[in-house]
Amino acid sequence: MLIDVREYIDRLQIEGHTIGEDHDDDPVLLDATGRAVDTWRENYPYDERMDRHEYDEQKYLLQVELLKFQSWANRIGGKHVLLFEGRDAAGKGGTIKRFMEHMNPRYARTVALSKPSDREQNQWYFQRYTQHLPTSGELVLFDRSWYNRAVVERVFGFASDEEYDVFMRQAPRFEQMLVDSGITVTKFWFSVTRSEQRTRFIIRQVDPVRRWKLSPIDLESLEKWDHYTESKEAMFRRTDTDIAPWTTIKSNDKKRARVNAMRHFLTQFEYDDKDVDVVGQPDPLIVKRGIDAVGD
Secondary structure: OOHHHHHHHHHHOOOEEEEEEOOOOOEEEOOOOOOOOOOHOOOOOOOOOOHHHHHHHHHHHHHHHHHHHEEEEEEEOOOOEEEEEEEOOOHHHHHHHHHHHOOOOOOOEEEEOOOOEEEEEEEEOOOOHHOOOOOOOOOOEOOOOHHHHOOOOHOOOOOHHHHHHHHHHHHHHHHHHHHOOOOEEEEEEEEOOHHHHHHHHHHHOOOOOOHHHHHHHHHOOOOHHHHHHHHHHHHHHHHHOOOOOEEEEEEOHHHHHHHHHHHHHHHHOOOOOOOHHHHHHOOOOOOEEHHHOOOO
C-alpha cells in the first residue's frame, strides 16, 4: 500500500466534482460541468433508478412486515443470522440501516467487528463471531462477517494460504452446526460495478459527512478488482450450500437493492399475519443465487 494516502485520493480525480442539492442517503455526484455522473447504469437491467416516492412506500410496507416477522420470531423463540457482504461501498451499511430502522432493538442488533486483537488472532478463527450469535427470539445482522477471510483477507494477504484453506473447509461445517442448532443463516452479497464503486468513493471524498468512510484499504481495493472477483467466486463455489446459500443483490441502485434484500429475507418465512401481496417476490433481474452469479 502506498504510504501517501493522498496519492490514492488524487487518482480518483475528484477535482471539479460536487454533490447535488439533495443531500439524502443516496447523493448524486455532479461532474465539473454540473452533469450527474450516471455510472450506476453500467451493466444494470433498468434504465431508471427507483423513484423516491415508490421506494419510500415499499420500504415502509416491508418494514412493517419485518416488525411482524420480529414479533413472530420472538414469540416462537426463533434465532436468525444475516450476513451482509460485498465490495467496499456496495451498499451493505445502508441496507442494514433500513432493516433495523423500526425494529425493536431489544431483539435485533448489528455486529460490525473491528480488526482482531492479538488475543483473537490466536483463537479459533470463528471464535470471535460465536459470542455474537443470537439467543432465542433474536436477529443478529453482521456488517461483514467470518467471510472476511474468504475475500478481504485473501485479497490483501492478511491470511496465509493454509489459513484460507482451513476456513473454506470449515465454513460450510460451521454453518451446518448453526442450522442444526436452530439458527437460520441468510447470506447477502451486494454487487456493485467497478465504475460505480469509484463514483461512490469520490462521493465519500467530496462530501465532508462521508469522508470518514473512505480508508486507505478502500482506495487500494480499486487496483485489486480482479482479485476480489476471483476470491468472491471461489467463495460462492465452496460455501454456497443448500442449508446456507448465498444471495447476490445488484446494488448499483441502492434503493432497489434495499427493498429486494428485505423482500428476499421475508419470503423465506411464514410468519403471523404475513401480507403476501406486500412481500411479493424479489426481482429476478436484481436478485440471484450466488453460485448462479459466478461469471455474471
